[in-house]
Amino acid sequence: MKLFSVAVVSLAISASLQAKQNEMETVLVTGSRIVESIDEVPVSVTVISNQDLQQQMKVSPDIQNLLAMYVPGISSGTGTSSNFGQTLRGRAALVMIDGVPQSTPLRNGALGIKTLDPNVIERIEIIQGATSIYGNGAAGGIINYITKKPGGDKAISGNIDLSTRFSAVKLEDSVGGKVAASVYGSVDAFSYVASLSHEENGVLRDADGDALGTQYGLSEGVSKNYFTKLAYEFSTEKNLAITYNYYESQQDSDWVDVVGNISKGEKTYAIYDPSGKPPTAEPQGPRGNHNLQLKYQDNAVFKNTQLAIDAYMQKIENVFFYSTRLGNPDLGVDGGQSMIRSEKKGLRATFNSYFDFDQVELNLIYGLDALNDVTSQPLVDGRMWVPEMDMGNLAGFIQSKWIIADDYILKAGIRQEDINISVDDYDTLKLCTSPTVCSTPMSVAGGDIDFEATTYNIGFRYNAFDAFNPYLSYSEGADVPDIGVLLRSATVNDISLIQTEAAIVKNYEVGFVSNIEQWRLEFTAYRSESDLGSRSVLNPDTGIYITQRAPQKVWGYEGVVNYRVDDTLNFAATFGYVEGKHTESDLYIGGRQIGAPKATFVANWRPTEQAALSVSYLHVEDRERFERNDEGNFTGDEGNVKGYDVVNLSGSYDFGDVSIFAGVENLFNQDYFPARAQALTYTAFNVKGIGTTVNLGVKVAF
Template sequence: MIKTSLTLTALFVSTAVLADSPAPAQQAKDMERIIVTGSRVEERIDEVTASVVIVDQQALLRNMEVTNELQSILAIQVPGMGPNTGTNSSSGQNLRGRSALVLIDGLPQSTPLRNGRLAIRSLDPSVIERVEVIKGATSIYGNGAAGGIINYITKSADSKDGFNGKLNLATNFSATDFEDSLGKRADVTIDGRSNKLSFVANVAFEDNGIIKDADGDALGLLYGMSGFESKNAFTKLAYDLTDQSALSLTYNYFEGQQEADYISTNKNVNLGEKSYATKNTTGEKAPGDPQGPRGNHNLKLQYEHADIFTDTLFTGDVYWQKLENVFFYSTKFRDPALGLAGGQSMIESEKTGVRANFNTTFDFDNTAASFTYGVDLLNDTTAQSLVDGRAWTPKMDMDNAALYLQSKFVINDDWVVKAGLRHEEIDVAVEDFKTLMVCRKTCSDVIDVEGGNIEYSATTYNIGLRFNAIDAFMPFISYSEGFDVTDLGRTLRTADTPSVKKIDTDASIIKNYEIGFDGNSGIFNYQFATFISQSDIGTSLVEDPATGKYESVRSPQEIYGFEAALEAQATDNIKLGVNYSWLEGKNTDTDEYLNGSTINPPKLAGYADISLSDDWQMSVTLMHVGSRDRFEKVGDVYTGTNGPVSSYQVVNLSTSYQINQAFKVYGGVENLLNQDYYPARSQSYTGNGYNVKGKGATVNIGMNYFF
C-alpha cells in the first residue's frame, strides 16, 4: 500500500516581509480582504458564505508584546473561540463547541484518530504571517473539522530582491513573586530574494520560567506552562521555474518540554482548594518524563502553475508530518504486578500525503464562475502508548481518499452563490490489542480485542448565498456538512467486547446552519452570525460517576449560538474593537445540557489600539468570561466536567516605541490588574490537578533589531 496522501490546496503565496517594517504593514492592509482557507484558493472575504476571522500580522505582533501563547491570542481575537485554558492543552477550549482542525499552510496538525488537544501550539508564533479561521463544520479539508478550521499561514520572502532580517530578544517575569519566574526568549528571522530564488529562515527559543498566580504561588503542572522550553526551526525555499510556475519546499520543526524542577500538589474543584506547585527540594527527580511535544515535523514540497491548462490554476504538494506528544504522569496507570506506581501516555502520529487541486474560471454575461476540484489522499498512522512501552490505544492505520468539487458564481458583482460536495472513502486497520488496566475509582478489566478493518464512506455537501450590493449590510446564509470520526482511539481503548466489529465506531456527520451579515458604514465595521450545529453522534465526553471513566457520547447533539463583532476607527490615532460570543448545547435524546468539555461560557473581548505618535504605540485588551451553571451535584460533589463556572475578566496592556529604523523596544503586562481567578476549564473540570488558577500579573519586555 502506498503511504502517500495528496490533497491540494492552492496555498496563497503571500509577499509579506518580516514584521514591523513599513512594507509589511502596508501589505497587511492590502491583504486583509483575502483568504485562502475557506475554498483552498485565494478569494475575497466578501465572497465567502461563512463566518471568517483573519488575525493579521499587526494583530499578532500587538498581542505578542504581552504573550506568545497562541491560545490566549486566538481567544481574544476570534469570536466563537473558547477562553484560553491557562495550560498547554486546548481541551475545553472549543470553536463553536466543537473541535477545530489545526493546519499549518493547509497541512493537518490535529490528530483526529486520538485527539490530544495539543495542536493549537504546534509552531512558534514568530513563524506565522497570519491566522485564518473558518467557523462551522466543513468538509473542505476532511476529517476533524467539526467546529471549523484554524490555518496558520507561514511567512514568505519579500517580493523584491534583497535581504532582510529581524532579531527579537525578550524576557518575562512574575510581578507578584519574582523567584524562579524569569523567562527568556530569542528568535531571528531572515529572508531574501535573488532573481528567481527566495528563502525564509527562522529559529526560535523560549523558556517561560515558573508561572505564578495572583498570590505569587507557582501554577500546578498538569499540562502546565511553567518551565516550558520550546524550540522552533523553520525554512521555506522557493524557485520561480517560469513566469507562471514555481516550486517550493517548506520545513518546520517544533518541540516544547516542561522542564520545571517543581512538584505539583493536586487538588480539585470539590475540595475548594487550588492546585499549585512547589520547588523540588527532595534531591530526587519527580516521576515521569517532561510533558509536551517531543518533536513536531512538517515537510512539504509544492508545485504551482498559474495556467496549467486554459484558465486553470494547479497546485500540488507532497507532505509528511510526524509528532510525539507526551502527557502528564498519573497513578491511574499503576500496575503493582509490574512494579509500576504510575505512568504517562504519549500520542504518536505520522501522516503522509499527496494533494492535487485545480481551480478553473469562466466568465459569462454578468457572471464570473469558478470551479475548485481535486483529490486528497492521506495515510494517518496514530497510536497512544505509555512511555514505559505499555499500549493504551491500539495502532490505527488509516487510508483516506477523497474527491471534491466546489463551485462559485458571482452574479452582477453582487450575488455570490456557492455549492460543493466531497466524497470520502476511509479504511482504518486496527491491530489485535489488549485494553490497558486503568485504575480510577476502580481498576478496569483487561480484555483481549480482535482487530480488523473499520470502513467509512460518506458524501458531504455545502451550499451558500451572499448579497453584497449594500456595503452597510451584506447578508449571507449557508448550510455545510463535516465528516468526523469522533476520537476513534478513545472509543477503542475503552472496549468491553472481544472484537472491534462489535464496538460502536460509527462516524458522525456534523450539519451546520448559519445566517449572518457583515458591513461597514463610516468609521464602523461589523459582523453578526447565528448558527445551529447538529450531529447524529455526539462529539463530547462524559464521566461515569461510578468508575470515573470518560467515554464518548454516542447520542445526537445540537449546539446553537450567536457571535457579534464591532470595530471602529474612532479617530486617526485610536482604533477600537469588541466581540461577543454565546453558545449552548444539549443532547437531543435526553434534553440534557452538554458539559464543560464541549460548551464554553459566554465571552466578551475588546481592544483599544492607540497611536500616541508616529513611533509610539499602545494597546489595551480585555477578556470577560461569563458564568455557566447547568448541573447538579452527584451526592455532595460535581463530577466529570460539570463544575459551575463563575465570571472573571483579564486586562492586558502593551506599548512599543520605534527608536529608529533599526531598533524597536516594547513591553507588556498580562493580567495588568492581577485578577485572582480560575480559568473556565479549571472551574468546570473536576479531576485532580485541573483547578489551576490563572496567571497573575506578568511582565514581558523585549526589543527588535531590523537588518
C-alpha cells in the same frame, strides 16, 4: 464508486474549460483552498493580521489567548500547553500549518493549537462552522496558520528579537527569556526565509504568587523552533516552494503539584520538591513536531485554469503528564505517562478554473486528496494503551462559486470521502484508581473500519449595499470519532462491536456584514447537529471515564464590531455565546465542549508615528447548568463557571532599525480560575489564572 465518479468529473472538467481568468483580491485562502476575497464568502470568517498578532504577542506568547481575544467562536484560553476544553463553536477544530493538518483526530489529545512558534506566523485564518473542505477533524471549523512568505527587496535582510518575561507578583524563579532570529531575501528567481527561536520559561505564578500547577504546565518549559521556506519562480505562471518547520516544547520541572478540589474552591498549585517527582517521569510536551511541505503552482496549466499540487509530511510525539491512574499493582507500576505518536503523509491536487459569461462569473475548484495517518497512544514505559490505527483516506471534491451581476454570490459543493482504518488485535490496559479498584482488561480482535461519506455545502450572499451584506449557508462535515478513546475503553472482544461510526455534522448559519463609514459590524447565528456526538461518563465500579455516543445539538450567536476613528486610533469588540444539549436525554453538554459566554475589547492607539499602545480586555460570563452530586461535588466536565475579567496592556516605540516593547498580562492582578479550570473537575485541572506578568523586549532589524 461515488468517489470514482467525482474524480472523473473533476478531471474531465479540467481538460475542457475555456474561459477568461479573473484577478481576485488576495484576502483569504483557507475557506475554499484558493485565493479569494473575504467579501465573497457566505460564512463567518476571522483573519488575524500580522499586526494584530505582533501586538498581542507583546503581552504573552500564548497563542490560545490570542485566538480567544479575536475569534468570538473560540472559547477562552486554557493557560496551559493543552487546548483540552477550548473548542470552536462547541466542537473540535482542525488546526493546520499552511494547510498541513496538525490535529490528531484519531486520538484527539487536544494538543494541536500549540504546534509552532508564533514568530513564524504571517497571519491566522479561521473558518467557523463544520466544513469538509480539508477532510476529517473540522467539525467546528478550521484554524490555519499561514507562515511567513519568502523574499524581500535585498539579497539578505533580517531581524533579531530578544525578550524576557517575569512575574510582577513574586519575582523569585519567574524570570524567563526568548531569542528569535530571522533572515530573508531574494536573488533573481530564488527567494527564501529562515527563522529560529529558543525560549525558556521561568516559574509562572498566580495572583497570590503561588506557582501554577504542572499538569499541562508551561513553567520551566523550553521551546525551540526552526523554520525555513525556499521558493523558486520558473516563470510568472509557475513556481515551486518547500517549507520545513520543527517545533518542540517540553517541561522538565522539579516542581510538584499540591492538588486541590474545584468543587470546594481549592486550587492546585506547585511547590519545589525534587524528591516528590516520580523517578520515571519524563518531560511532558511535544518531543518534536516535524512539518515538511512541497508545493507546486501553475497558474496556466490549462487555459484559464490553475493547478496547485502539494505533498506533505507531519510527524509528532506528544508526551502527557505522569498519572497514577496509569498504574498497575500487578506489574509493580505506580503510574505512567502516555504519548500520542502520529505520522501523516498526504498529497493534494487542486484545480481552479474560471468562466466569464455575460453578467456571470463562475469559479470551479475541484480535485483529489489522499492522506495516510498512522496514530497510536503508547505509554513511555512500553505498555500500549491505544493500538496503532492506520488510516487511508481518499477524497474527491468539487466546489462552485457563481457571482451574478456583481452582487449575488452563490456557492455550492460536494465532497466524497472513502476512509479505511486498520487495527491489529490488541489487549486493553488494566488501569487502577486504587489497589482494589481496577478496570478489567479485554483481548480485542482487530480488523478494518470502513467509512463512506458524502457531504454537501451551499451558501448565498448579497453584496449590493455596503450597509447590509446578508448571507446564509448550510454545510456538512464528516466527523470520524476519537477512535483511540473508544478502543482503549473497549468492553467487548471485537472492534466490530464498538460504536465507531462517523457522524455527519450539519451546520446552519445566517448572518450579515455591514460597512458604514468607519464602522464594520458582523453578526452570525448558527446551529449544528450531529447524530453521533460523544459524552464521557464515569464508571463508578472502576473510576474510569468511558465514552458514550449519542445525538447532540449546538447553537449560538456571535458578533464583531470594528470602529476606526482615524489612522491613529481604532477599536474592536467581539462577543460569543454557545450552548449545547445531548438531544435524547435533553441534558446540557459539559464544559469540555461548551465554553462560557465571553466578550472581548481591544483598543489600538498610535499617538505618534513611532509609538503604539494597546489595551485588551476579556470578560467571561457565568455558565451554571449543572448540579452537585450527593457528596457536594461536581463531576466530570460538569462544573459551573463563575465569570471574571482580565485586562492586558502593551506598548512599543520604534527608533528605526531598533524598536522596544513592553507588555503586561493581567494588569490588575485578577485572582480567578479560568473557565476550563472551573468546568473540568478532573484531578489537577483546577489551576488559577496567571497573575500580573511583565514581558519586555527589543527588536533589531538589519
